Amino acid sequence: MRRLLQGLLRAVFGVLFRVRIQGDRNGFDAPRLLIVANHESFLDGLILGLYLPVDPVFVVHTGIARNRWFRLVLSLTDYLAVDPTSPMAMKTVVRLVDTGRPVVIFPEGRITVTGSLMKVYDGPAFVAAKTGATLVPVRLDGPARTWFSRLSGQYPRRLFPQITMSIQPPTRIDIPPEGPAKVRRRKAGEAMRRVMQQMLFSSQPKVSLYSSMLDAMDIHGRRHRVVEDVKQIEYSYGDLLKMTLALGRLASRHVAPGEHAGVLMPNLATTLGLLVGLGAMGRVPAMLNFTAGTDGLQNACLAAGIRTIFTSRQFLEQARLEPTVAALQGIRVVALEDLRGELGLGDRLWLLAMMAFPRLAGRAVEPEDPAVVLFTSGSEGKPKGVVLSHRALLSNIAQIRSVIDISPTDKVLNALPMFHSFGLTGGALLPLTTGTGVFLYPSPLHYRVIPEVIYDRGCSVLFGTSTFLGNYGKHAHPYDFYRLRYVVAGAEKLSDTVRDTWVEKFGIRILEGYGATETAPVIAVNTPMAFRRGTVGQLLPSMQGRLVPVPGIERGGMLHVSGPNLMSGYLRVEKPGVLEPPKSALGDGWYETGDICDIDADGFVTILGRVKRFAKIAGEMVSLEVVEKLAAVASPAAQHAATAIADAQRGESIVLFSTDTGLNRERLQQAARSAGLPEIAVPRSLVMVEALPLLGTGKIDYAALRAQALARAGAATTPA
Numbered sequence: 001m002r003r004l005l006q007g008l009l010r011a012v013f014g015v016l017f018r019v020r021i022q023g024d025r026n027g028f029d030a031p032r033l034l035i036v037a038n039h040e041s042f043l044d045g046l047i048l049g050l051y052l053p054v055d056p057v058f059v060v061h062t063g064i065a066r067n068r069w070f071r072l073v074l075s076l077t078d079y080l081a082v083d084p085t086s087p088m089a090m091k092t093v094v095r096l097v098d099t100g101r102p103v104v105i106f107p108e109g110r111i112t113v114t115g116s117l118m119k120v121y122d123g124p125a126f127v128a129a130k131t132g133a134t135l136v137p138v139r140l141d142g143p144a145r146t147w148f149s150r151l152s153g154q155y156p157r158r159l160f161p162q163i164t165m166s167i168q169p170p171t172r173i174d175i176p177p178e179g180p181a182k183v184r185r186r187k188a189g190e191a192m193r194r195v196m197q198q199m200l201f202s203s204q205p206k207v208s209l210y211s212s213m214l215d216a217m218d219i220h221g222r223r224h225r226v227v228e229d230v231k232q233i234e235y236s237y238g239d240l241l242k243m244t245l246a247l248g249r250l251a252s253r254h255v256a257p258g259e260h261a262g263v264l265m266p267n268l269a270t271t272l273g274l275l276v277g278l279g280a281m282g283r284v285p286a287m288l289n290f291t292a293g294t295d296g297l298q299n300a301c302l303a304a305g306i307r308t309i310f311t312s313r314q315f316l317e318q319a320r321l322e323p324t325v326a327a328l329q330g331i332r333v334v335a336l337e338d339l340r341g342e343l344g345l346g347d348r349l350w351l352l353a354m355m356a357f358p359r360l361a362g363r364a365v366e367p368e369d370p371a372v373v374l375f376t377s378g379s380e381g382k383p384k385g386v387v388l389s390h391r392a393l394l395s396n397i398a399q400i401r402s403v404i405d406i407s408p409t410d411k412v413l414n415a416l417p418m419f420h421s422f423g424l425t426g427g428a429l430l431p432l433t434t435g436t437g438v439f440l441y442p443s444p445l446h447y448r449v450i451p452e453v454i455y456d457r458g459c460s461v462l463f464g465t466s467t468f469l470g471n472y473g474k475h476a477h478p479y480d481f482y483r484l485r486y487v488v489a490g491a492e493k494l495s496d497t498v499r500d501t502w503v504e505k506f507g508i509r510i511l512e513g514y515g516a517t518e519t520a521p522v523i524a525v526n527t528p529m530a531f532r533r534g535t536v537g538q539l540l541p542s543m544q545g546r547l548v549p550v551p552g553i554e555r556g557g558m559l560h561v562s563g564p565n566l567m568s569g570y571l572r573v574e575k576p577g578v579l580e581p582p583k584s585a586l587g588d589g590w591y592e593t594g595d596i597c598d599i600d601a602d603g604f605v606t607i608l609g610r611v612k613r614f615a616k617i618a619g620e621m622v623s624l625e626v627v628e629k630l631a632a633v634a635s636p637a638a639q640h641a642a643t644a645i646a647d648a649q650r651g652e653s654i655v656l657f658s659t660d661t662g663l664n665r666e667r668l669q670q671a672a673r674s675a676g677l678p679e680i681a682v683p684r685s686l687v688m689v690e691a692l693p694l695l696g697t698g699k700i701d702y703a704a705l706r707a708q709a710l711a712r713a714g715a716a717t718t719p720a
Helices: 002-016 044-051 062-066 068-074 089-098 122-131 181-202 209-220 237-252 269-280 293-304 313-318 322-326 336-342 345-356 390-403 421-434 449-457 466-475 496-506 624-634 665-675 702-711
Strands: 020-023 033-037 057-061 078-082 103-105 134-141 164-167 225-229 234-236 260-264 284-287 308-311 332-335 370-375 385-389 411-414 437-440 461-464 486-489 511-515 522-525 544-548 557-562 569-572 575-580 591-599 605-610 614-617 620-623 640-647 651-658 685-688
Touching: 002 044, 033 044, 033 122, 033 181, 044 057, 044 068, 044 134, 044 164, 057 062, 057 068, 057 089, 062 078, 078 089, 089 103, 089 122, 103 122, 122 181, 134 181, 181 390, 209 237, 209 269, 209 390, 209 421, 225 237, 225 269, 225 421, 234 237, 237 269, 237 336, 237 345, 260 269, 260 293, 269 284, 269 370, 269 421, 269 437, 293 322, 293 370, 293 385, 293 569, 293 575, 308 313, 313 322, 332 336, 370 390, 370 421, 385 390, 390 421, 390 522, 411 421, 411 449, 421 437, 421 461, 421 522, 449 466, 461 466, 466 486, 466 496, 544 591, 605 624, 614 651, 620 624, 624 640, 624 651, 624 665, 640 702, 651 702, 685 702
Parallel strands: 020 164, 033 103, 033 134, 057 078, 057 103, 225 437, 260 284, 260 308, 284 370, 308 332, 411 437, 411 461, 461 486, 486 511, 651 685
Antiparallel strands: 134 164, 225 234, 370 385, 385 569, 511 522, 544 557, 557 591, 569 575, 591 605, 614 620, 640 651
């Protein structure tokens, strides 16, 4: 009777929910098998029982087993009711696994109310480690959108959404046999959490940016409002689709297929539509840094082979960029205002048809095709073009979502420009492809206005650099950030002063992350479930990191990384238009970050400094970031930056720039003694400035500081 009912329900579910099963089924023949799955709804156990290729025993909460309706469903399979508060509960499960019968357990222990992974309990991990069982992760996607889930009413619900069951490759949890039981249990729990995060990431579909936007639109609906900008218009997915198709069709006439098209635009919904539209039509948008000046823009265009730039006449006028753009050589400038006049009757009819059938629009784009070209800051030389594929961008978004629960109920405030990888991926594409609302603000420098926008629009997620966050915190009212759930800092080291100010004034813990343009950009990030102060968090799922020793530096090593979010390659000024695939000392497909890092036993990454930001003084390597930290100890309220110049007697000497006019060498020496730092880390030369020069991305412009230090060398540089 049970098999008859299972067959009947399998047929019904197959029709109603169009259940799709994907992945490798070869891992189910292990002698000890533990199947773990995410928990999206009350249907999860039934779906697994109907479609798994084995007949398992389900571990369920005793509270569920007491409910007569759930007992009726559980009668379709074998189950074991356990009380998770009982210390003997998991031992019962261990004995069950040791019998050789496949066991299904939900490590979260409860149905998600966020739509993302929730707390992972140590118990299931303890079972896997204790028994040495083969672990088969199974991702369920779709049940959360049914009426059997526990998500809030703001999530899109459907009567019969499609359900996908993704079976991941088998794995194991191995922990050291020595050490206290409590520590080993915690380590097993952390390993299980990483397995679940890897499962969420690996099951993401491999598509293009345009297709990903359409997938999000199918889930959330065309009327779902997702983007707002300073025009104070909330654009729905339907509005964005219309904008994307129109701009993509008109702009593509000015650029050949596969050609790089320059985009010189601020944070606007139009910019996002143009970016996705160009990609849908087989063109590659190259996001230009409008703060780079004529030389920087000219070098970027040369490296990427850009012959056409799309911009706005109104933007050029307001940003006073007309002279900068007019000075560019060999570049054709197309104003978006002029594109509107090119929309003819045929275009309108095409647009009407494609709005009805959007998946027929555009060219066939593969995940490995270039999606965008970004440019490095140029702080250490001429900017390089970084080619990021659709696979790299969407992989990084999936990696972020697997560790942080950003949902459609959130709203992101993105003031970081889209020519910055952090602002593009985290602040624009992540909301677009997940249904999360976003307010695009054109400049991160409006320190008094942005906190007010966050308050007025009820934003719950904020991305920024340490410099920007410090200024927002300084000018914000204590209640401006009442709704902020996540504040993520990147692009530069998070200042302890900024971190403490946000905790004390707003009660918000800033999550520090780490990345590079070449990795689309996030490499590691602290999360609510895995946080360690002073580090930049753990590597994201599917990221590999290795430390290569550097002569003269005892702790840590040069970090090399590889992963699905790695760039396709560089475009250099020296070889215009020639793609240079990523390669490091570890081989092809690896990227040398240039950062000296340390990774502890729990996988948390600590940035010790850039290898180019070490000075060799009297034969000893000194980190310039340590010098800046020393200055921050001596003068916490001021800003400091250190650079190094050649010195005939000592090899190199350190020049410290500071906004504190009262800072002197004596105060620095006292701070060094209190912090236990060597005397050699105390700079001999101090230069007082009103403000430190910044790049458009918010990073300190060290190239400009070094040029100042060289210009002031000798009599112009006053020893402290």
